[in-house]
Structure formats: structure tokens, C-alpha cells
Amino acid sequence: MAPSMSSTGKSAARSAQGSKTLELLARAGYAMSGVLHLVIGVLAVQVATGSASSEEASQTGALAAVAETPGGTALLWFAVVAFAALGLWQVTVALSGALETSDRLKAAGKAVVYVALGVLAVQVVSGASSGSGQEESFTARLMQSPGGTLLVGAVGVGVVVTGVYHVVKGWKKKFLEDLRGGTSGHVGRAVVQLGRVGYIAKGVALGVLGALFVVAAVQNDPEQAGGLDAAFATIVEQPFGVVLLVAVGLGFAAYGLYSFARARYARM
Template identity: 55%
Template sequence: MTFQTSARSAANDLSDSRWLQLVARGGYAVSGVLHMIIGWVAVRIAIPGSSSSGTSADQSGALAEIKETAWGPAFLWFAVVALVALVVWQITEAIVGGSPRGDDSTKQKAARAKAAAKAVVYLVLAGLAFGVVTGESSGGGGEKVTRWLMSSGLGKVAVAAAGLAIVVVGGYHVYKGVTKKFREDLAGGPGGQLGRGVDVTGVAGYVAKGVALVVVGGLFVVGAVQADPEKASGLDVALKSLADLPYGKVLLVLVGVGFVAYGVYSFARSRYARM
């Protein structure tokens, strides 16, 4: 038995672990809570006279707001554990590539690459949650990296390339929402009114998140061209920039509501995700 075969066999066994799947599903629920808070903050920013309480409209801001609640620390520790479990599960999927396990077709290779990318995203989120709950969060870390990259011509190209990649991901989110392709992530699902509710929140959520990601990526490109790291600062800056556009506050409210919808969909995904 080769090392590759052994690794796939071990990953396959771990991926099928009911305990790992159960805890990993909690990671989707955590993501849902964060998206709902981000959406609510975005709506508060858009409504005149409403205070956003200085909260950043991104994952770090949502985690910080959770920490201030009575149940915040306990939830954040749960978030760390659940997200790490989701990272482990995504890594196993990156190794075995979904069903049929071990298939080396182009489709399965793409599925493995997608799982690996998701593992990185959830690992970063787990790190943010750990930093907030332990009081060791290094706010502005991403901006520092962007500033460092923009200090050289090659770095600016890298930032612009990252921006274009984010735009592509955002566009795919919109496509996934409009075509209801997100249904492929679910193993069955509820029927009747509840099933229609999952569809509605999935469509609204993916489209809204896609729009936000397109804006984030666009600002990265603009920031690279103008050598302005302030513009390439992530989701918070992107959402707040929408408010400065014509009818931007209306668009920001719609995006905020969409983020809340994505959060609701994430709860359904935690229950019905294909694992």
C-alpha cells in the first residue's frame, strides 16, 4: 500500500466519523451567526440616525460584538472547536475528493481544490475567533500585509491579482445563488414551506455575499492601481463604501438583509449539509 493510498484511506475514515461531522456542522451554524451580525451592522450603517456602535461590518467586528455579550466567551470557544472540526473535515475532503472516493477525474480534482480553499477560509476564521476570545486579536493584520505588499511593484500586482480572484469568487456566488446551485451542497433538505424558505434565503444570501465580494475585489484592484492600501482593506470598507454611491444606502440595506438571509441559510446547511 502506497503512502498516497494510506493517506486517502485514513482521510476517508476520518471524513466518515459521525462525531467529526456533528461538530463540523456546528461550524456552519457559527458562520450563520456571524453573517447575521454582519448583515445587521450593515443595515445600521445604512439607516440615517442609526448607530453602528463602531462595530466593523466584517467577521472580526461580529466576533468582537459577540464577546461583549454574557454568553459570548462560551460561544466563541464553541466557535473555535466547531470551525477547527470543519477545517479538518474539509481537509479530508481535499484528500479524498468526495464520492466516489479516490476518483481522479477532473471534476473530483476541482472538488478537492475547492475543499482545500474552504479549509483555509475556516482556519482563518477559527484563528480570528481564538484571538478575540483570548484577547490576543491582532486587528489590522490584513491591512499591514497589504501595505507591505504595496511597497513594491510586484506586491501591487499580487494585490491586484488577489482582487481579481475575489471578484471571480463573488461572481460565482451570484451565479450559485441565481441558479440555486447551492442545493448541491445539501443532502436532501426540508420540503414544503420550509424548503421554499431555504431556497429563498439561499438565493438572497449568495447573491448578496457575491455582490459584497465583487466590491471587495474591485477595491483591491483600485487600491493596487492607486497604491492606496486603505481601499484594499476588506469587507468592512467595501460595505461602507456602498453607502457613498447613488442609492448606495438602499443597496447597503439590501446587501445587509441578504447577509442575514445567508446566515439563516447557514443554519439550514448545518442541518442538511452533504457530508
Template identity: 50%
Template sequence: MSDNTIPPSADAAARRTKNSRAVQLLARGGYVASGVLHVLVAWLAVQLALGQPEGQADESGAFRTLAQMPGGEVVLWAVAVGFAALAVWQLLTAAVGVPNAGNQAGERAKSAAKGVLYAALAVSGVRAAQGTGGSGSSEESMTARVLEMPGGPLLVGAGGLAIVAVGVYHVVKGARKKFLRDLTGTGGGSVGQVVVRLGQVGYVAKGVALGVVGGLIVAAAVTTDPAQAGGLDEALRTMRDQPFGTALLIVIGLGIGAFGGYSFARARFARL
């Protein structure tokens, strides 16, 4: 039996599937889907900053915006398939490991978490395409349920701190250009410079937004008030309501758009 406790036949099948051209092409399509989603969230964030919100400035708002566009249902199905393929690729990576990675356990855990996230986005895309996507604050309802559990405030606080940590990780990854490890190249020349800048700005902006989301969840834990919790939309509204918040939100929105642009580039240059 292999060192990852998967039977040799299953391990070999998982590796063949992960490395197949079809799965990798579909996974690259998942990065295109991510680009579409982030660009739409950026548009909604800027509209929110300008006082002309067209919907929630988060993933659910982006899906609903897509659904309302001409041909949006077809695009939503394509986005859902892309996220589903990327979820499969990440989960297969979690199963068979990352080549030449020093910390296999950490890399597998990260791939598994990404796989779950992309799977959730795929489900959200399907629901939006079918017209069954909800619009309630799932963050608040989930936080309320956890707060009612024994030790609930500690669990919620730990979850919020974990999200803050992910936000810090994104900021560091962008500032130090660590995202270049995820790419086989950047296209070189002026194209390469644009890809690097998009990655830097995008990761930092997304990290800041995630940090605010985590902070809101920690606040809910401290006050035991689930209404304090919120997702990306609530985090962006919190930014907007601060001094110079409009300018800050526009900058963050443009940064999220930059991450969308980087995601399009990653579809071409991702190391799979």
C-alpha cells in the same frame, strides 16, 4: 499506492476520520457557527446603513460583538470549535477527494481553500475569546507589504481580480440555485421553499459584497495606494456612500443575514 499519492493506510485513516459521525456532527456545528457570524455581520451592516455603527461590519466586528454579550466567551469558544471542525473536514476532503466529482483537482483545491479559511476563522474566534483580537486594518497592511515587493502591484491586482471572480461565482451559484448540490434535501414543502430562497438571496448578496472587496483591492493595485484596499467593512462603507447607498446597504445586509439563515439550514441538510 492510491491515485492521490497518499499511502493506502493514511488514505484509509483519512477517509474513516472524514466519514466518522463525530467529525461530521462537529462539521455541521461549523455551519451553525457560520450562521451566527453572518447574522451578526448583517446586524452590523444594517446599523452602519442607519448611521448607528456598533463596530466593524465584518467578521472581526462580529467576533467582538459576541465577546461583549453575556456568555459571549462560551459562545465564541463553541463557534471556534465549529469552524475548526469544518476546517478539518474540508482539508480531509481535499486529501481524499470528492465522491463522484468530475473535476477532482478543482474540487480538492476548493476544499483546501475552504479549509484554510475556516481555520483562520477558528483562530480569530479563539483570539476573540481570549481577548487578544486586533482591530487594525489587516487588509491595508498586507496590501502595503505586497505592493513593496517586485511586481507587487500585479500580485495585488491578481488577488483582487480573484476575489471579484469568487464574488461572481457566488452570484451565479445563488441565481442558478447551484447551492442545492451541496444539500441532501431542503425539508420539502414550505420549509424547503424558505431554504431555497435564503440560499438564493444570501449567495447573491455575499457575492456582491465580495465583488466590491475585490474591486477595492484592484483599485489599490492600480493606484499603488494600500489605503484604497479594505475588507468587508470598507466595502460596505463604500456602498453606503454611493447614491441610494443606504437602501442598497440595508438590502445587502439583509441578504447577508439570509445567508446566515441558509447556513443554519445547511447544518441540517449539508451533504457530508
């Protein structure tokens, strides 16, 4: 009897997980995520202090900033490979069948995120990224389609839930389940604190981002939606927004530093 697609997929996943090269590149993907979050954190602080526009504080803006540094183009091409490898690794986790269904779904979601980051890096390094307004134009097209408004609202709710999940994961230090060793001693305690602050700060930003999508759906106004740049702009406009955005920016930087530790100690 010919093997089923399910068994074939599991076999391919186990084979891929046995590749040391893929594991090494996947770990490099966590490190590149660290670079990205560090740059976003710096840009967020600059937005809060008025030394940068909110349009610059996005994933696209962060990748563009990396590209402008010496050797930045080569680093971005490496990021493309690393994000693709990390995305593929998450696919193998989702297909392996060794985890609960919820964990496999989370792995599939992470795969989409990392592959999307790789695609975005390709667009930036090749000059094909449209920069600011990209999210708004996509949301506008989506809302014009049948059921598009409901879908945008559902995406917003999903992002808010993801933000809450990040806050809870950081507060309860559940991210330690993603690590293997490396959390003892002074360095280990620093990693724990960086992860805790980083997850909470990222959760706050994601919560604001999701809320913007919900508002866009309720008001049927795609201009209300946006990316991280719009979320940061919304935060800084609130009472004590400058202080809050500086805290969020420092939190993103903390998440970036935590990601470097995760590259070394992640359970793979």
C-alpha cells in the same frame, strides 16, 4: 512496498470522514457561520442607518459583538472548535480523491477560509486581534515585497471572481447541490429563498471587496484595500447606497439563516 503519501492521505481522509464526532462538529461549524453572517448583516444595516460605524461591520467586529453578549466568550471558544472541525472536514474532502479536481480545489479553499475564521475567533476571544486596519497593514507589507503589487491585484481579481461565482450560484440555485433533502414543503421553499438571496448578497459584497484590492494594486495605495467594513463603506457612498447596503445586510442575514439549515441538511 510502503504506501505512498497520496494513498496514506486518502486513507486518513476516509477514516476522518467516518468519525461521527467530526461530522457533528463540522455541522456546528456551518451553524457558527450562520451566527457570524447574521451579526454581520445586522451591523451592515446599522452602518446604512448611521447607528454604527463601518469599522464595526467586519468579521472581527461581528465576533467581537458576539463576545460581548452573555455567554459570548464560551460561544466563541466553541466556534474555534467548530470552525477547525469544518476546516478539517474540508481537508478530508480535498484529499479523498472521490471528486473532480476542481471540487477538491474548492474544498481546499474552503478549508483555508474556515481555519482562518477559527484563528480570527481565537484572536478576538483572547484580545489579540488588532481590529480595524488589520487588512490595510497586511496589504501594505505585501505590496512592499517583490511582486507584491501584482499579487494584491491577483488576489483582488480572485475575490471578484469568487463574488461572481456566489451570485451565479445563488441565482441558479446551484447551492441545492450542497444539500441533501430538506427542500420540500413550506420550510424547504423558505430555505431555497434564503440561500438564493444570501448567496447573491454575499457575492455583491465580495465583488466590491475584490475591486478594492484591484484599485489598491493599480494605484499602488494599500489604504484603498480593506475588509468587509471597507466594502460596506464603499457601498453606502454610492447613489442609493443606503438602500443597497440595507439590502446587502438583509442578504447576509438571509445567508446566516440558510447556514443553519445547511448545518442540518448539508451533504457531508
